Amino acid sequence: PSIPPSLSAGDTSVLAGLYGPAEAKLSKELPDRAALEVLLRPKVGLPGVLERSREQQLRQTCEAVVLGVLHPRTAVTLVLQVLSDAGSLLSCCLNAACMGLLDAGLPLSSLFCGVTCALGPDGTIALDPTARQEQVSPGRGCPTACAPRAPLTPPVPQEARAVLTFAIDSSEKKVLMATTKGSCSVEEMQQCLVTAQRAADTIFQFYRDSLHRRYSKS
Numbered sequence: 001p002s003i004p005p006s007l008s009a010g011d012t013s014v015l016a017g018l019y020g021p022a023e024a025k026l027s028k029e030l031p032d033r034a035a036l037e038v039l040l041r042p043k044v045g046l047p048g049v050l051e052r053s054r055e056q057q058l059r060q061t062c063e064a065v066v067l068g069v070l071h072p073r074t075a076v077t078l079v080l081q082v083l084s085d086a087g088s089l090l091s092c093c094l095n096a097a098c099m100g101l102l103d104a105g106l107p108l109s110s111l112f113c114g115v116t117c118a119l120g121p122d123g124t125i126a127l128d129p130t131a132r133q134e135q136v137s138p139g140r141g142c143p144t145a146c147a148p149r150a151p152l153t154p155p156v157p158q159e160a161r162a163v164l165t166f167a168i169d170s171s172e173k174k175v176l177m178a179t180t181k182g183s184c185s186v187e188e189m190q191q192c193l194v195t196a197q198r199a200a201d202t203i204f205q206f207y208r209d210s211l212h213r214r215y216s217k218s
Contacts, residue, residue, distance in 0.1 A: 011086035011130075014093050016100030017079045024075035033068035034076050040093065041081045054090060058097055061167045061177045067107040076106065087130035088116040090165045090179065095203060102211060111170035113203040115196035118160035119184050125195050126160075134163050134181075164189065166196045170204050173197045 021034055028035045038059040040051045047055075062078065078100055080093050094114025101108060118129035126133065162182030169176055175193065184192070 011084055012089055012092045013083040014089075014096040015081040015083055016096040016103075017081070018076065018100045018104040018106070019079070020076035021071040021074035021106075022076075024073060028075060029073050030068075032072055034066070034071040034074045036063055036066060036068060037075065037077045038062060038097070039077065039079045041079065043082045043085060054093065057090070057167075057177055057179065058093060061094060061112060062097055062101065064176045065108045065110050065112055065169065066101065067109055070107050085131065087132070087134050088128050088165075090114060091116040091128075094165075094167050094177075099207065099210070102207065103214075109171070111204060111207060112167050112176055113170070113200050113207075114165060114167050115199050115203070116163065116165045117192040117196055119162040119164070119182070119188055119192060121159070121161050123188065125192055127195065127199055129160060129163065133160055135159050162188070164192045164196075166193060168197055168200045170200070173200065 024030075024035050028037075036059055038055045040047060040055045040058065042048075042051060058078075058080070066076070068076075078097055080096055080100075082089065082093075091114030094112065098112050102111070115127065116129060116134075118126045118133050120126065160182065162180060162184040164181075164184070165179045166175055167177035168174070178193075180189070
């Protein structure tokens, strides 16, 4: 296995470990590409329905960029261990997954990142919401200023009308995966997407800086 990188967003932290390409079991072997499996482990307890659903979302996102045709009849397993969850967990898992793939040297067609947006009752868009801010409660809550968790995050309301998470690729800023909780209009979703695409540039630069620091001889 590769040396597991960990990624933190605010107080949310995920550890990523990648195993493979290795020999695949006959039942999982694919003749034309590598079989990719993603395992999401919660901080405590056993994986449940939510973890299984997110595993599928993460696997489909990774499969969109991994050049599995270069390693046919092999298996690649990506394990994501949640260390702490203070909000925006899915986007943190996406970013940890990409860092894990990069760190292991797996061939990719492009990078990807995850960005979570919280849409407030007054239409304000906040990035990297906390667990409390992710609580969707339509018609409740008022805009309340709070300390930003990251340079990308403006003051946000205590509760969101909708929470959206996007997986965005680095080559054309295409959406590889999107999830929505709560209600919003098509126009509001487009505004959230534009905001997420702008934030993606900062995350991709973070990838480059992190790899440069890790492998720099100085």
